[in-house]
Amino acid sequence: xxxxxxxxxxxxxxxxxxxxxxxxxxxxxxxxxxxxxxxxxxxxxxxxxxxxxxxxxxxxxxxxxxxxxxxxxxxxxxxxxxxxxxxxxxxxxxxxxxxxxxxxxxxxxxxxxxxxxxxxxxxxxxxxxxxxxxxxxxxxx
Amino acid sequence: xxxxxxxxxxxxxxxxxxxxxxxxxxxxxxxxxxxxxxxxxxxxxxxxxxxxxxxxxxxxxxxxxxxxxxxxxxxxxxxxxxxxxxxxxxxxxxxxxxxxxxxxxxxxxxxxxxxxxxxxxxxxxxxxxxxxxxxxxxxxxxxxx
Numbered sequence: 001x002x003x004x005x006x007x008x009x010x011x012x013x014x015x016x017x018x019x020x021x022x023x024x025x026x027x028x029x030x031x032x033x034x035x036x037x038x039x040x041x042x043x044x045x046x047x048x049x050x051x052x053x054x055x056x057x058x059x060x061x062x063x064x065x066x067x068x069x070x071x072x073x074x075x076x077x078x079x080x081x082x083x084x085x086x087x088x089x090x091x092x093x094x095x096x097x098x099x100x101x102x103x104x105x106x107x108x109x110x111x112x113x114x115x116x117x118x119x120x121x122x123x124x125x126x127x128x129x130x131x132x133x134x135x136x137x138x139x140x141x
Numbered sequence: 142x143x144x145x146x147x148x149x150x151x152x153x154x155x156x157x158x159x160x161x162x163x164x165x166x167x168x169x170x171x172x173x174x175x176x177x178x179x180x181x182x183x184x185x186x187x188x189x190x191x192x193x194x195x196x197x198x199x200x201x202x203x204x205x206x207x208x209x210x211x212x213x214x215x216x217x218x219x220x221x222x223x224x225x226x227x228x229x230x231x232x233x234x235x236x237x238x239x240x241x242x243x244x245x246x247x248x249x250x251x252x253x254x255x256x257x258x259x260x261x262x263x264x265x266x267x268x269x270x271x272x273x274x275x276x277x278x279x280x281x282x283x284x285x286x
Contacts, residue, residue, distance in 0.1 A: 003181040004181050008162055009184070009187045010187075010189065011158075012161035012164065012190065013188060013192075014158070014191065016191040017158075017190060017191035017192065017193060017194025018154050018194055019158060020191065020195045021197070021201075022147060024198050025198060025201065025208055025209065026209045026210050027144055027208055027210055027211050028207070028212070028213055028214045029148075029211075029215065031151065033245035034243075037244055037266065041266050049145050050148040053152060054151060054155075055248055056149060057153040057156055058152045058153075058159070058245065060152070061159070061252075062160040062165055062251075062252035064156075073160075073163075073166075073253075075166045077250070077257040079167075079257070081260065083240060085260065086239055087236045087237075087261060088247075088261040089236070089267065089268040090235050091233055091236035091240075091242065091244065091261075091265050092236075092266060092268020092271070093268040094233025094235075094268075096229070098225060098230040098232075099226070101243050101244050102245065103155075105230070109218060111196045112199050112217075112218050114219075115222065116218060116220065116221070116226055119222050119227065121230075123227055123230035123234060127230070127231045127232075127237075129174045129175075129176055129238070130234075131174070131234065131237070131238025132171055132174040133176070137178070
């Protein structure tokens with residue numbers, strides 16, 4: 001567990017929670033990123049601007065942190081092109097079919113004690129864990 | 142206009158949270174999913190930190206007539222545990238494990254200027270649009286996400 005960083009994790013989590021709280025109490029929206037981005041994949045009138053602003057904020061927030069706090073921060077983004085394409089496609093299809101991702105089901109849904117979201121979160125975590133197990137410990141990638 | 146500004150503020154908070162916790166880095170997420178390896182439980186702490194706040198927020202919302210800038214709060218979450226929910230979550234989980242990106246971190250990672258982020262997001266949006274076209278259910282489009 002040499003990479004375990006509980007304090008930044010808790011602080012970052014609380015910031016994500018504050019974001020979801022703000023979106024709920026101000027705009028009456030669930031902060032599910034797959035839903036917010038998915039609404040841009042099938043845009044309807046009067047429902048685009050806030051989504052674009054939220055997406056812009058996601059990038060600005062990470063950029064501001066990088067600039068102000070951790071200029072040397074780098075991402076370990078090593079997957080090959082086919083893996084990136086497959087991962088992106090499966091993520092887009094799966095979150096659309098099941099109606100949520102880590103934020104919509106995992107954070108907001110569980111906070112509403114939604115049985116659907118609790119089940120979805122368990123399923124995608126187990127599937128993710130199994131995928132990593134096969135990739136790293138069976139195929140040795 | 143207030144709706145757009147609050148969405149921007151919420152997005153910035155979310156992006157900050159992903160960066161502070163390093164969840165924007167796929168290595169960090171894969172470290173959580175790799176239980177048989179050098180397991181890193183940080184992601185569970187991110188979820189716990191977020192849940193404490195969102196749990197309170199939903200309780201506050203239930204005592205209010207309406208959000209500040211909209212007519213109503215989201216409808217109650219659905220209850221049906223069906224094949225679409227479980228199958229979709231499993232498909233997403235596989236994609237998540239392949240790269241270590243879920244939708245939020247993938248978008249936030251654009252702040253690091255890597256082409257891999259754009260490739261992943263492009264494929265993700267195609268997957269979203271394709272799944273919407275095939276299922277065509279507005280319930281999918283507006284679900285709990």
